[in-house]
Structure formats: structure tokens, C-alpha cells
Amino acid sequence: MSFGQQMLFFFSVIGAFNGLLLGIYLLFVKKMKHIPDFFLGLILLTLSIRVGISVCIYFYPDWPKIIPLFGLSALFFTGPALYYYVRSSFLQEQFNLKNAGNSFGILTLILGAVGLLYLIFPITWNENFARFIYGVWTVFIFLSVYEYFIFSKKEAKKPSQLLLPILASNVIIFLAYQLMSTGLIQVYCAGGSLVFSLLLYGNVLIFFNSKNKSTTVKEESKYSNKKIPNQQAENFVSKLERLMNMEELYKNPNLKLSDLALKMNISTHQLSQLLNDNLGKSFSTYINEYRINEACEKIENGSYLKIEEIGYEVGFNSKSTFFSTFKKIMSTTPLLYKQSQTTSDTRFQGSNL
Secondary structure, three states: OOOOHHHHHHHHHHHHHHHHHHHHHHHHOOOOOOHHHHHHHHHHHHHHHHHHHHHHHHHHHOOEEEEEHHHHHOOOOHHHHHHHHHHHHHHOOOOOHHHHHHHHHHHHHHHHHHHHHHHHHHHHHHHHHHHHHHHHHHHHHOOOOOOOHHHHHOOOOOOOOOOHHHHHHHHHHHHHHHHHHHHOOOHHHHHHHHHHHHHHHHHHHHHHHHHHHHHHHHHHHOOOOOOOOHHHHHHHHHHHHHHHHHHHHHHHHOOOOOHHHEEEOOOOOHHHHHHHHOOOHHHHHHHHHHHHHHHHHHHHOOOOOOOOHHHHHHHOOOOOHHHHHHHHHHOOOOOHHHHHHHEEEEEEEHHOO
């Protein structure tokens, strides 16, 4: 092989291998956690098998003639997988997985029947087998594009941002193979394989870019939703205050937002929204106010504890945190606050004499 052929072989095989790994991951590791991902895994797996076999046959034409049929058989399911990927992306939880399974069962029987005809009449079906596979692929490509535009016009649920790039990539791969099959482009299988590899990496870049953007948007809009309704918020606040006053949860120095949400039997997001939107306080501010209020009560009542011991008693896990939080909330230090209470008591006693 020349250097150019070696590079073509390398990039094509790497793309097929990576697509195969990604397809296996979506099919057998993530399994059915997200139905569109399952069909995306099937698309990648079938295309990768087809691409891998195409590349090997192109560069090693002495392989047995039956091997390309396995690649074509894998390609037979690419179109249906794309079709159901589009439908499941729009329908989401309303998607009927059982119907899709039945359809794949029927398609498998059809492929088996056609494969049997090839084995019985190899000469007649030598070219017709490939035409049959490409014909089915063509039908499902058109159906997939049609479904995409139909669902886009309806008030359907918003699909993943990857849907359009994946649909467009499949159409491009389909057109590449169709053009090469007509002889208009001479580099037949390897050329289609290279197109697949380039589009695979392009979609991976789009995926990570969209993922980073969606993460940023989520962070920015974390508290942009509407406030919890007043009546519901009042019930939550009353329950929260009862927990804090009766169980004194704030005295736990390791108390987390999730722990408090679990006690209230609401989600962490709801509690965070309640504190930030309805009470206008962060979780740490809300908890620390309870701690400082009790610390002030202990100081006012002449507690025998040292200042730093009072901090630990009310829930702070360090002296410095207690002092800095106390000054932030009370605008004075614990020691000065204690001295002011002593002075006030002395003046009160003097006035009674």
C-alpha cells in the first residue's frame, strides 16, 4: 500500500473501531437507561461493522466473498435504528418500545428469508442482495427525515441537541455510499468509511460542546424558576422551623442540605429553592443564624462555657468559623458582645439600688 492508502486505511479503521466501542457502550453498558441512546448505539454498531468489513475487503480483496454479506446484513438494521432513534427522541416516555421490538423481529425474519434465497440462488442474488439492503436503507432514511420534520412542526417534547447532527450524518453517509455504488466516485468502500470516521469525530465534538453549554446554562438558571407557591412555601417554612427548634438540627456541625431535605421529605432542589427564592437566604446563612441566635442566648444567660466552647456547643466545627460568622451576623465579636451584656447587667443592678 502507498502512504496515502495507509493513511486512508488507518483513519477508516480507527473510526470504525471507536464507533464499535461507543456502540457497545451504549447498547450493553448504559443499556435501556435512555431509549434514544440505545438506538444510537445500534446505529453506531451496525455502521461500524459495515465500515470495518468494507475497509478490510477494499485493502484485502482476497477475503471470502461471504464476508461482505455480513457487513451488508449489519447495514440492513441501520435505517430502522435511525428511524426509531428519531421517534424515541421526540416521543420520549410515550415511545412504545414493544412495537419497535416487534418491528425488529419482523425485519430479522425478512433478512433471514433473503439470506436463504442468496444461499440457494447465489448467482441471481449476488447483486440483488446488496440492492435489497440499500433499498431498505433508502426507505428508512426517507422515513426518518419525514418523521423529524413532522415532529418538529408539532408541539412535541424538545429532543436532544444531537438529534439533528446525527440525522444529517446518517444522510451524508447514506449519500456517500449511494454515490460510490453508482461508480461516480471510484474509492468505493474506503471512501464511505472515511466519511463515517470524520462524521463520527465531528459528532463527538458537537456532543461535548453541547454538554458543556448545557451545564453552563443549568448553573446560570439554577434559581431562575418561579418561586414555590406562597401557601406551599408557608407549610414548608413552618415544618422547617419546627425541625430546627424541636430537634435542633443546626447543632450538627456536619449538617448538609441533602440531610435537611430528607428530614423534610422534599427534594434537595425544592429546599434550595425555598431558602434562596422564598426566604432569600443560602443554606449556610439560614443554619448559621440559628447557631448564632442560640450562642447569643447562652452569652446573655451567663453560660459557664468559654466563648469558643459556646461555638462548638451550637454547631460550629472551628473557633475561627464561629468568630467570623458571629461578627458577620451580629456586627461585633462574641467577646465584645459578652462584655456589652455584662455592662448592661451592671447598669440594671445599679439602677435598682
